[in-house]
Amino acid sequence: MVWDPQQYLKFSGHRLRPAVDLLMRIPDFAPREIADLGAGAGNVTKLIRERWPDATVTGVEGSAEMVAAGRKAAPDVQWSHEDLGQWRPAKPYDLIYSNAALHWLPNHAALFPSLMEKVVPGGMLAVQMPRNFLAPSHVLIGETALNGPWRSKVEHLVTPPPVERPAFYHDLLAPMSVNIDIWETEYLQVLEGENPVKEWTKGTWLTRYLDVLAGDEKAAFEAAYGMRVAKAYPKNAAGQTLFPFRRLFMVAQRKG
Template sequence: MPEWNAGQYLKFEEQRTRPAIDLLAHVPLSNPKRCIDLGCGPGNSTELLVKRYPNAEIMGLDSSFAMLAEARQRLPGLIFEKDDIATWSPSESFDLIFANAALQWVPDHAMLLPRLVSALNPGGCLAIQVPDNQQEPTHVLMRDVAARGPWAGRLAGAATAREAIGSFGEYYTRLRQAGCSVDLWRTTYVHCLNGAGAIVEWVKGTGLRPFLDPLDEAEQKEFLALYEAEIAHAYPQQFDGKVLLRFPRLFLIARRDDTA
């Protein structure tokens, strides 16, 4: 996948950081020694770890040069490494592995989650939040526009760029079998945005990327015009001109058995 655009992502920094705040609030660790933020992006979630655990060794990991550059500028005293979560193999274990809105881009959660648990110290926590919005109009419509345009052949694989999010039961089973206690929940955020165009700007930084990246500039413009028209129908304006973007997210915290 082509390079991420940190500036586009940060247009909605406050809204994107809120789930990370909620996830971290449920982490039951008081004094972890080593923490890592997987898929740290521009460092907004890493900064939360620094504030909560000022005495911990904290690092970030991401596959994007642009995101890492932004994170290093934001938190110059931390170590940020470029790596792919799908193949990441740490030489040392961690007390907290934090992954906010990152693992939806990593395939095969059935294999991934036990591997991440194995990188935890006994008593350590794996804290994950992933968007669970593939059946929301934002994502249904991007697939529809992709399928009916002249670009349909080139975008055939875009719909599967993200890993399918499993059920509570699937994640519970995988993590319990990996030797963890498990806390699971789902929250639907409602973001009040300035019209259909703002929704398009939001998803341009994340979910739309696999659909737009294979297109040239003129095709991207045409795709976005068709998509925004559909979004305007799906998200009607409120009395004050705002639109309400529903955004479901799945949260899980897995704590490794302290006898492991």
Template structure:
């Protein structure tokens, strides 16, 4: 179960990639904007501020996140991104830190490129850190006793969850889009006890918590925390540096193939 309060504990760090993504979107007056995976809606409000005349739809699979988004004044609906299809007036689709949860997201991107009107923009950001020490530690704990007998083998994501920027550029260029694709590694300064574990409680640990009971969660976290402290030691100033790679792609539907940009 997604917890909006836990997710927003590091709201500034989670919001920054959204800002960087939307900054590269060049659309003057979109008729309809859709935010797929809107979460609690704090970042979605940036879209409303930039394009106040556009109709703004928001979708999330979590009832808790949808409730939080509605409290933020958004028209948010609960649903599966795999079931979403664009309307003929959809000029901007934004998906921030969602598609890494969807194994068939490459097929979805291709389908959106085929269905959206010419000139529409698809703007996507996904974490690209599944080979990072944090995720390696998570997988190692999950494969150790006693957790290997409690957690499904396909529960956690691996290095191939998200492709490199160039792969998404080629995919969308192949469907007639001009593509601006890049990656950024943010060196995040986190504070407090076990801050990387605290970060992971808001995202990566969610499917684990959905399987384990309260006592098991506490024990699992203790095993994981010990590994994370080794991988991410506290700096002399008391903070912990947490590098976080993210993959971005902004695609304009029906634009010249020669405009493809593999920057970064």
């Protein structure tokens, strides 16, 4: 999957808010080594560095395009271009932070305990993931995939929601944690512009499908989805589009 930093950052304010909300819920402590998993374009990594200026911060990112953008945004951060699913650090971290990245990885039942094992005793694991996959914005991507001449090329991408219910993660992390805080927030995002929900998903979930297609077929898929999602999220009297978006948060401190 090829990431487009400019497309992703079209809604940077809305995307940044949950990252900051997660960052602010991490208790005050003095981490020396911090990993930002799925650091993206570096706008959040930069804030992590500002909060803990004495720590060594490493941005781990699988997209070369995002790493290039991140190095410009946060040049005083160490950057590691590697697949998150293959991340095997040589040392544990005081804080592992991940904003809107781990839903791209499979097998959370194994992933989350593995991540906690990479945290030093007394350290923190802080994660935010979208949990909006049953909303029209995402369901209609699958509907479009299964109802067009492109079906054979993209139907393998139509899968169950990748993020489980909050209790699932509590059951995984509680045995390894001395303190654990898990919550959900639904943000009512007020978007501007023409068909902004399509533009939003084009920066993330829709990209998986568009990457598989090319030329006229790619454009036709995007247009077909665009028609569906515009009907699902009509503009209000002020010409704005209201886009509710649910996100799952967790902050867990590893047992000492």
